[in-house]
Amino acid sequence: MATTTPRTKTFKSPAKTPTTNNIYRKSYQSPSLTPQTPQTITPLRRSARHVSRRIDLGNDPIDVPENESKEEMNLIRKRERAPPRKQSVDDVSESLKTPTKKTKVDSEVSFSPVSPNRREKRKNKSEEVKKTKTKKRVYYNRVEFDETGFEIGDDVYVKRREDANSDEEDPEIEDCKICFKSGGSDVMLECDDCLGGFHLKCLKPPLKDVPEGDWICQFCEVNKSGGGQSQTLVVPKPPEGKKLARTMREKLLSSDLWAARIEKLWKEVGDGVYWIRVRWYMIPEETVSGRQPHNLKRELYLTNDFADIEMDCVLRHCFVKCPKEFSKASNDGDDVFLCEYEYDVHWHSFKRLAELVDGDSDSDQEWNGRKEEEEIDDSDEEVEVEEDEESVVRGDSKGKRGLTSVKGGANSRKGRFFGLEKVGAKQIPEHVRCHKQTELEKAKATLLLATRPKSLPCRNREMEEITAFIKGSISDDQCLGRCMYIHGVPGTGKTISVLSVMKNLKAEVEAGNVNPYCFVEINGLKLASPENIYSVIYEALSGHRVGWKKALHSLNERFAEGKKIGKEDDKPCILLIDELDLLVTRNQSVLYNILDWPTKPNSKLIVLGIANTMDLPEKLLPRISSRMGIQRLCFGPYNHTQLQEIISTRLNGIDAFEKTAIEFASRKVAAISGDARRALEICRRAAEVADHRLKTNKTAKSQLVIMGDVEAAIQEMFQAPHIQVMKSVSKLSKIFLTAMVHELYKTGMAETTFDRVATTVSSICLTNGEAFPGWDILLKIGCDLGECRIILCEPGEKHRLQKLQLNFPSDDVAFALKENKDLPWLANYL
Amino acid sequence: MGKEIIPAAEKSLNLIRGRLCDPSYVFRPLSASSDSNYSKLKFIVSTSITEGCNNSILLLGPRGSGKAAVLDLVAGDLLEEFPDSVSLIRLNGLLHSDDNCAFKEIARQLCMEHHLLFSKMASLDENSQFIVAMLRECGLAHKTIIFVLDEFDMFAQGKQRLLYSLLDAMQSVTSQAVVIGISSRLDADQLLEKRVRSRFSHRKILFLPPSREEFDGLLEHLLSLPADSSFPNGYVSRFNEKIKNITSDTRFKDILRTLFNANSTVNSLLKFIFRAVSLMNLESGLLSLENFKAALSSMQRQPKLEAVRDCSILELYLLVCMRRLEVKEQSAYNIISVMKEYKTIHDSFQTSDYYAQNVCLRAFEHLRERQVICYTENRGQSQTGEYRPMKLLISASELHQGMRSHACCPAILLKLLDH
Numbered sequence A: 001m002a003t004t005t006p007r008t009k010t011f012k013s014p015a016k017t018p019t020t021n022n023i024y025r026k027s028y029q030s031p032s033l034t035p036q037t038p039q040t041i042t043p044l045r046r047s048a049r050h051v052s053r054r055i056d057l058g059n060d061p062i063d064v065p066e067n068e069s070k071e072e073m074n075l076i077r078k079r080e081r082a083p084p085r086k087q088s089v090d091d092v093s094e095s096l097k098t099p100t101k102k103t104k105v106d107s108e109v110s111f112s113p114v115s116p117n118r119r120e121k122r123k124n125k126s127e128e129v130k131k132t133k134t135k136k137r138v139y140y141n142r143v144e145f146d147e148t149g150f151e152i153g154d155d156v157y158v159k160r161r162e163d164a165n166s167d168e169e170d171p172e173i174e175d176c177k178i179c180f181k182s183g184g185s186d187v188m189l190e191c192d193d194c195l196g197g198f199h200l201k202c203l204k205p206p207l208k209d210v211p212e213g214d215w216i217c218q219f220c221e222v223n224k225s226g227g228g229q230s231q232t233l234v235v236p237k238p239p240e241g242k243k244l245a246r247t248m249r250e251k252l253l254s255s256d257l258w259a260a261r262i263e264k265l266w267k268e269v270g271d272g273v274y275w276i277r278v279r280w281y282m283i284p285e286e287t288v289s290g291r292q293p294h295n296l297k298r299e300l301y302l303t304n305d306f307a308d309i310e311m312d313c314v315l316r317h318c319f320v321k322c323p324k325e326f327s328k329a330s331n332d333g334d335d336v337f338l339c340e341y342e343y344d345v346h347w348h349s350f351k352r353l354a355e356l357v358d359g360d361s362d363s364d365q366e367w368n369g370r371k372e373e374e375e376i377d378d379s380d381e382e383v384e385v386e387e388d389e390e391s392v393v394r395g396d397s398k399g400k401r402g403l404t405s406v407k408g409g410a411n412s413r414k415g416r417f418f419g420l421e422k423v424g425a426k427q428i429p430e431h432v433r434c435h436k437q438t439e440l441e442k443a444k445a446t447l448l449l450a451t452r453p454k455s456l457p458c459r460n461r462e463m464e465e466i467t468a469f470i471k472g473s474i475s476d477d478q479c480l481g482r483c484m485y486i487h488g489v490p491g492t493g494k495t496i497s498v499l500s501v502m503k504n505l506k507a508e509v510e511a512g513n514v515n516p517y518c519f520v521e522i523n524g525l526k527l528a529s530p531e532n533i534y535s536v537i538y539e540a541l542s543g544h545r546v547g548w549k550k551a552l553h554s555l556n557e558r559f560a561e562g563k564k565i566g567k568e569d570d571k572p573c574i575l576l577i578d579e580l581d582l583l584v585t586r587n588q589s590v591l592y593n594i595l596d597w598p599t600k601p602n603s604k605l606i607v608l609g610i611a612n613t614m615d616l617p618e619k620l621l622p623r624i625s626s627r628m629g630i631q632r633l634c635f636g637p638y639n640h641t642q643l644q645e646i647i648s649t650r651l652n653g654i655d656a657f658e659k660t661a662i663e664f665a666s667r668k669v670a671a672i673s674g675d676a677r678r679a680l681e682i683c684r685r686a687a688e689v690a691d692h693r694l695k696t697n698k699t700a701k702s703q704l705v706i707m708g709d710v711e712a713a714i715q716e717m718f719q720a721p722h723i724q725v726m727k728s729v730s731k732l733s734k735i736f737l738t739a740m741v742h743e744l745y746k747t748g749m750a751e752t753t754f755d756r757v758a759t760t761v762s763s764i765c766l767t768n769g770e771a772f773p774g775w776d777i778l779l780k781i782g783c784d785l786g787e788c789r790i791i792l793c794e795p796g797e798k799h800r801l802q803k804l805q806l807n808f809p810s811d812d813v814a815f816a817l818k819e820n821k822d823l824p825w826l827a828n829y830l
Numbered sequence B: 001m002g003k004e005i006i007p008a009a010e011k012s013l014n015l016i017r018g019r020l021c022d023p024s025y026v027f028r029p030l031s032a033s034s035d036s037n038y039s040k041l042k043f044i045v046s047t048s049i050t051e052g053c054n055n056s057i058l059l060l061g062p063r064g065s066g067k068a069a070v071l072d073l074v075a076g077d078l079l080e081e082f083p084d085s086v087s088l089i090r091l092n093g094l095l096h097s098d099d100n101c102a103f104k105e106i107a108r109q110l111c112m113e114h115h116l117l118f119s120k121m122a123s124l125d126e127n128s129q130f131i132v133a134m135l136r137e138c139g140l141a142h143k144t145i146i147f148v149l150d151e152f153d154m155f156a157q158g159k160q161r162l163l164y165s166l167l168d169a170m171q172s173v174t175s176q177a178v179v180i181g182i183s184s185r186l187d188a189d190q191l192l193e194k195r196v197r198s199r200f201s202h203r204k205i206l207f208l209p210p211s212r213e214e215f216d217g218l219l220e221h222l223l224s225l226p227a228d229s230s231f232p233n234g235y236v237s238r239f240n241e242k243i244k245n246i247t248s249d250t251r252f253k254d255i256l257r258t259l260f261n262a263n264s265t266v267n268s269l270l271k272f273i274f275r276a277v278s279l280m281n282l283e284s285g286l287l288s289l290e291n292f293k294a295a296l297s298s299m300q301r302q303p304k305l306e307a308v309r310d311c312s313i314l315e316l317y318l319l320v321c322m323r324r325l326e327v328k329e330q331s332a333y334n335i336i337s338v339m340k341e342y343k344t345i346h347d348s349f350q351t352s353d354y355y356a357q358n359v360c361l362r363a364f365e366h367l368r369e370r371q372v373i374c375y376t377e378n379r380g381q382s383q384t385g386e387y388r389p390m391k392l393l394i395s396a397s398e399l400h401q402g403m404r405s406h407a408c409c410p411a412i413l414l415k416l417l418d419h
Helices: A020-024 A044-056 A063-076 A086-098 A101-109 A125-130 A219-227 A246-252 A323-328 A354-358 A361-375 A380-388 A392-398 A441-446 A458-474 A496-512 A532-542 A550-558 A589-599 A622-628 A640-650 A659-672 A676-696 A707-718 A721-729 A731-745 A753-766 A774-787 A796-801 A810-819 A824-830 B007-020 B025-028 B038-048 B067-081 B098-115 B124-140 B161-169 B192-198 B212-223 B235-248 B250-262 B266-278 B289-299 B303-309 B312-329 B334-349 B356-369 B397-404 B413-418
Strands: A137-141 A144-145 A148-151 A155-158 A188-190 A197-201 A258-268 A274-282 A299-310 A313-319 A336-344 A349-352 A483-488 A518-523 A573-578 A605-611 A629-634 A789-791 A803-806 B055-060 B088-091 B142-148 B178-181 B203-206 B371-373 B390-391
Touching: A020 B250, A063 A774, A063 B397, A144 A258, A148 A313, A155 A274, A219 A640, A219 B088, A246 A313, A258 A299, A258 A313, A258 A676, A274 A336, A299 A313, A313 A323, A323 A336, A323 A707, A349 B124, A354 B371, A380 B055, A441 A640, A441 A676, A441 B289, A458 A483, A458 A496, A458 A605, A458 A629, A483 A496, A496 A605, A518 A532, A532 A550, A532 A573, A532 A589, A550 A589, A589 A622, A640 A659, A640 A676, A659 A676, A659 A707, A676 A707, A676 B038, A676 B192, A707 B203, A721 A810, A731 A753, A731 A803, A731 A810, A731 A824, A731 B250, A753 A796, A753 A803, A774 A789, A774 A796, A774 B250, A789 B161, B007 B025, B007 B235, B025 B067, B025 B266, B038 B067, B038 B142, B038 B178, B038 B203, B038 B334, B055 B067, B055 B371, B067 B088, B067 B142, B088 B098, B098 B161, B124 B142, B124 B178, B124 B390, B161 B178, B161 B192, B203 B397, B212 B235, B235 B250, B250 B266, B250 B289, B266 B289, B303 B312, B303 B397, B312 B334, B312 B390, B312 B397, B312 B413, B334 B356, B334 B413, B356 B371, B397 B413
Parallel strands: A299 A336, A313 A336, A483 A605, A483 A629, A518 A573, A573 A605, B055 B178, B055 B203, B088 B142, B142 B178
Antiparallel strands: A137 A258, A144 A148, A155 A258, A155 A313, A188 A197, A258 A274, A274 A299, A336 A349, A789 A803, B371 B390
16 A cells, blocks of 8 residues: 555645634743653553553443543643633532443433534433433534634644643744754755754755655764764754744654544533543554554554543644545645554554545444444434343443453344454554555556546446436436336446446535435345345334334335335435345345335335346336336446556556556457456456566566466466366376267267266277276266366266266367377377 | 384384375475465465455365365465464355355354354344454454355355355455365356356466376375484384385386376375375384285275175176166166066076075165165156166176176076176
């Protein structure tokens, strides 16, 4: 991956003058400044938290950081604007004392994090009874605080402790390490090692432009090359009287500050204090494994450690980016950090951030949504749905985080899997990050089937048609549900086209051009049985899991009679069914039901069916084909120019393939199947072959994938291996095969019996001076050949009566055996 | 009493037997070269681990050619090389060809591997979702899951839901998995459904029997004792000298050739050597050519011929009668017609061996139990014993050969067989 290698980043600290952001600068009195080196810092805060969590294992871990942070905050709070202290303290002490902490937390979080400005309503009546003091909260998506807007998902600096070395001022712009003047109109350059800033003109020799690639300042360079050199550069001392101001970045990286991501924002109605729930970031030094050699200077880890803190502790924004954005954000100032991994504080393991890998915001929501869901086990809808689930299991599901013993398996949680957070690398493997990719490896990575291309070439017409169809169906006032059948051989981009159309539409929904809709994707082959599709659809629409009969009933009500399911509003529903042919049952009722709903006046259902066979509607009952076969879209196999384009767009900018090699591969595939997956796989295999060739043979001159490699890949993929096997089987097997071919020529019948073959073998052996091995051994040889499926044969117990037949054309056998050195006389019989 | 058993002999016997039963010892020397299947397979799997990509590989080759052994070798090396980032899931087509069972087994092994609790009650749906979730999580943690599907062709039957789900899950970016199928069917990939085949990445590694030179090297590797072991003085050199003598003997080469003529896989060689070594004379503590000869004859038994050799005279009569009926182009016959033939023979030649009908029936039953003859066409179950059509399961030449080597076959029978 490009992002994991040490980045070539040029960094200019902002030349602009401080912006309005500075208004919220804190002015704290802090006596002096003691610069700390990051290496000597011990991970104070996290370890402290760990201890308390361990004590509290049975409880919800969220409590602990919350209380703790509240206490901490009491120390910090100094604002005039802050509401009366006393009440807040009471608050804390009470929540510390109450034994029913858990319920409190549960009620706090039982809301969907995405819905803005939603009033928190307590749904669970029993809880309300239990709780004497009701707390009202107003949740926000965005809060103006100190004249700065904070949104969910923003990253912020958080004050650590009052007595920490907070500097007198908080410089937005760091000073040049040589002249100790900040900013100015000059461009500053950042050293990739010590992160110090330097004016271009202060350097020796002065630089005109920001250099490309890595740049390391002279001091670090000397340090790195060791003390052996005679001349040592003296690090310039700051001028007398000038205090060396540390930026927030420096403080953070030496653990004097914390960084966190805002997960929720709310205001306590009672006292009007703004609170946020944050998810901490961690610097590599604070993890169990410590800073590893491949960690970048500005790297942070996202943890699964949450805390509720008051808004007051927030200092200002910082920007934590994924590697891709990070490499782009070279000019965004000093507060930019890189985060690629998530750190699990319970299990001390690392994991890549899921949303970064998937690359679309959609899954981000889903991911967070799932996390959230785990916490809100007690919201009333859950109770409703999981009636059948024993309360014992439910009870312990709450205590499961941080505990090793989970009753009930990890795999049996009705679609939710607990304990997965245990999966994680204890250390980030070095080969992932410190490895510079060669061109060939880049090519291989981009040719992976899993890599989603940025654009889909050659399918514009089809995509337009799908878009027009869906848009037309949605925007229809009546929304008369319709149905489209998409067919085409495998690997012609059917599913991905539909998905990318949906993605585009989603963007349009967000822009407000298209009415909102809900989208359900189902794969027929992943259903346990065709009927299960009802429960899957129902679950997708309502979020509840029920048996398929009940689901069918509700869906019938929903689509045929227009009754609403749960709180779901009146949006049109788009149903994508992949591998539609798998839903065909004996009486075809499943397909009939699904395709019948769109015809109902109030259904607002649109069905997109995908399958391979062109004539699926014709094979079905007439009442189904009349509902399905009206609108069809065919994805034809790709021709060779299209395949070539697909491959070249993927390989764009990577110099790894000879042009003729790509053409050869695409022509070959187009001639056979027109399957884009196949073409990509051939190219990837060819790259692998080339890689193997180059690695084992260092003297090779061409670093490109050549025709020969593609040829080898195609051979491997398309050629059946039987000829090679026939060439290498034992001598008697060869004679056996020859006898079969001979028999075939003699009688003209494909099928023969062992009796006849054995007689032929014995006569062949006799005339050519070979020892006849005996019938039983011959029978065994025949069965062995049968197991390889070179011949087809009945089980060996039928002995003399066993029927045999060649599985491959007799010409293949003749070709394989003709030029045989051991048995040259075989050619006479072929 | 005879001579004493040398303790060193027993030790060397155990050593060699241990080697023969340890596939990694056998296949290590065969995998040294860069062109071997071992290095090809290892290259593919290790690059998929380091580069975080998905692959699917088929290992094809006749039975006994060391597919699983080489895979084990590779897996062992990889587990050593990347201890944290590889987990191996093994399935066997004979055991798990049923979708439900296969998903359950995968979920179980994943749970074992990651110390999660496994629930037997989970449904197929839950298990398959669990597997997808695990694939994703493992991919995020840079862990590769290697699925080994032994008897791959058994998974390629029916709807192929397992293969489809695995291969489809591997199309997402986060997953990092390798599917390795092992099959002795050369057309295993043709069995795949179109949509499954399209997702399969079709790396194929073909296992062929090693060449003669490699076999010679393997023989020495297996049989020679190590010089620096705790064997008594001189024993090792005597033993190795003897082995060298045997292997350079032309008679030994003939034996090997006969063996390889029938079956030239590594496995058959191993079986052969195991038998030979087990026959080793423990008094002298050395192998001899006779051991190998005996091993060959025990490898290449001729059960049908032996069955004829052990028949009683009456049974031989019956067999000859059936054969005569076949010569008369009476393709279908039953006990009654055979008995009739038997009676005509007896009438015309006045043999001394005439038995009552019930004795003959017993003889028929006996022959059928030994599968020398069989009933044909089990469809018409309504017919009772003596009316059911029968078939001879041995050929004329086998019968002839068997009767020749029979201890007390009447001469008249041989004559009858010919006419």
